[in-house]
Amino acid sequence: MARETWGSRVGFVAAAIGSAVGLGNIWMFPWRAGKYGGAAFLIPYLILLFAVGVIALTVEWTLGRGTKGGPIVAFQKAGLPGGKYLGLLANITIFMIFAFYSLVLGWILRYFIASLTGELLRINPGAFFDGLAFSKEAMIWQFVVIMLTVAIVALGVQKGIEKANKIMMPALFVLLIILAIRSVTLPNSYEGLKFYLLPDISKALNAETWMIALSQMFFSLSVLGNTMVVYGSYLKENDDIPLSAIATAFGDTAVAVTAGFLIFPAVFAFGLEPGAGPGLVFVTLPMVFQKMSGGAFFGFLFFLLLLFAGLSSTVSMLEVYVDSAITNLKMERKKAAILLGLLTFAIGAPAALSPYYFEKVLINISTIYVGPIGALIAALALIKFGVERAYEEIKKGALIEMPSLWKPWIKYVYPIVIVVIYISQFVLGG
Numbered sequence: 001m002a003r004e005t006w007g008s009r010v011g012f013v014a015a016a017i018g019s020a021v022g023l024g025n026i027w028m029f030p031w032r033a034g035k036y037g038g039a040a041f042l043i044p045y046l047i048l049l050f051a052v053g054v055i056a057l058t059v060e061w062t063l064g065r066g067t068k069g070g071p072i073v074a075f076q077k078a079g080l081p082g083g084k085y086l087g088l089l090a091n092i093t094i095f096m097i098f099a100f101y102s103l104v105l106g107w108i109l110r111y112f113i114a115s116l117t118g119e120l121l122r123i124n125p126g127a128f129f130d131g132l133a134f135s136k137e138a139m140i141w142q143f144v145v146i147m148l149t150v151a152i153v154a155l156g157v158q159k160g161i162e163k164a165n166k167i168m169m170p171a172l173f174v175l176l177i178i179l180a181i182r183s184v185t186l187p188n189s190y191e192g193l194k195f196y197l198l199p200d201i202s203k204a205l206n207a208e209t210w211m212i213a214l215s216q217m218f219f220s221l222s223v224l225g226n227t228m229v230v231y232g233s234y235l236k237e238n239d240d241i242p243l244s245a246i247a248t249a250f251g252d253t254a255v256a257v258t259a260g261f262l263i264f265p266a267v268f269a270f271g272l273e274p275g276a277g278p279g280l281v282f283v284t285l286p287m288v289f290q291k292m293s294g295g296a297f298f299g300f301l302f303f304l305l306l307l308f309a310g311l312s313s314t315v316s317m318l319e320v321y322v323d324s325a326i327t328n329l330k331m332e333r334k335k336a337a338i339l340l341g342l343l344t345f346a347i348g349a350p351a352a353l354s355p356y357y358f359e360k361v362l363i364n365i366s367t368i369y370v371g372p373i374g375a376l377i378a379a380l381a382l383i384k385f386g387v388e389r390a391y392e393e394i395k396k397g398a399l400i401e402m403p404s405l406w407k408p409w410i411k412y413v414y415p416i417v418i419v420v421i422y423i424s425q426f427v428l429g430g
């Protein structure tokens with residue numbers, strides 16, 4: 001059977017932005033920007049976005065289209081020694097990411113339901129979150145999230161993934177803008193803007209800030225040698241890669257920056273402290289909705305926004321290993337989606353009972369220890385594929401010209417940058 005393809009350029013870009021825009025944008029980015037220099041954090045972030053982020057997307061998409069396969073096929077066809085096993089590793093990484101991400105998205109689904117029933121305004125957010133986060137109940141929501149993802153992936157590339165993204169992405173942008181406007185027009189929003197934006201140039205010049213910006217960017221753009229390789233493999237010869245990479249990188253960043261305008265002014269307007277990590281979304285913001293007029297409605301919009309951001313990312317995760325099962329095990333798509341969804345649940349569900357397993361095993365192994373290696377393997381695979389050949393490949397269908405500087409850049413600069421981030425995260429202690 002012929003490999004599936006995207007139905008349109010717009011559909012592909014929607015799916016790519018859908019994969020990129022996720023929980024990483026809505027609470028990780030604003031928090032990190034606030035902590036690492038405010039508006040000044042954008043200086044390293046934007047420089048790196050151009051020098052590394054856009055390049056990373058072009059590398060993975062070119063490799064995917066050039067080999068017409070996901071990581072297992074792509075690394076093998078590129079001629080990388082042990083390509084099959086390295087491809088398998090890239091599959092396992094994304095499998096582990098989905099296993100923990102689905103738990104967090106399950107919490108979001110639970111809050112979304114609470115916003116529908118009006119419960120959100122009556123709960124004590126701290127106690128509610130403590131009771132939910134690591135519980136048998138959370139497992140149920142996690143299961144529902146996985147099955148929603150399975151349902152979309154089972155429908156295929158065009159009828160499932162592309163269509164879902166074409167609905168969710170425009171909705172996401174509208175929701176985000178409504179919420180950001182609501183937040184910055186609250187009385188006293190100024191304090192939050194100050195916290196978020198007040199530039200601290202000294203932090204922007206700090207090496208640690210650059211490292212944080214880089215690892216944040218890799219996760220945020222979904223470039224770990226799996227998802228974007230698969231999404232690239234569904235591109236047609238006359239589809240554009242370079243401009244789509246710029247659009248995706250900017251779309252992802254725009255959402256991340258805007259999310260800060262949504263969160264901080266609202267938090268400070270009600271005299272709350274912006275806690276780091278999960279607390280921000282699951283405890284602090286519900287408190288904000290309880291105090292804000294129209295909070296029930298805006299809380300509902302906010303959790304819907306998170307649900308769309310998360311689901312459009314989880315479909316891109318599951319698609320990686322569903323495609324591997326279709327291609328390498330000759331499985332039928334629906335069957336593969338269901339079986340692998342259940343397998344993800346089997347490995348992910350224990351996270352709902354063990355914060356240690358959730359954080360130290362699933363999150364750390366997949367995002368810190370192995371994830372960046374996937375990006376490096378994809379880069380090495382493309383080099384092995386042949387830089388000249390890759391350059392011919394990326395030019396096909398391109399809507400803008402790719403400077404020939406791209407060739408030495410992907411061969412020397414890009415892989416070295418990945419190695420440097422990888423090592424530095426251990427030196428700096430994450």
Ligand code: PHE
Pocket residue numbers: 019020021022023024025097219220221222223224227313314316317
């Ligand atoms: N980019 C997504 C986010 O920011 C996460 C993700 C990582 C999705 C890797 C797919 C692959 O939330």
Ligand code: NA
Pocket residue numbers: 019020021022024025219220221222252
């Ligand atoms: Na992202």
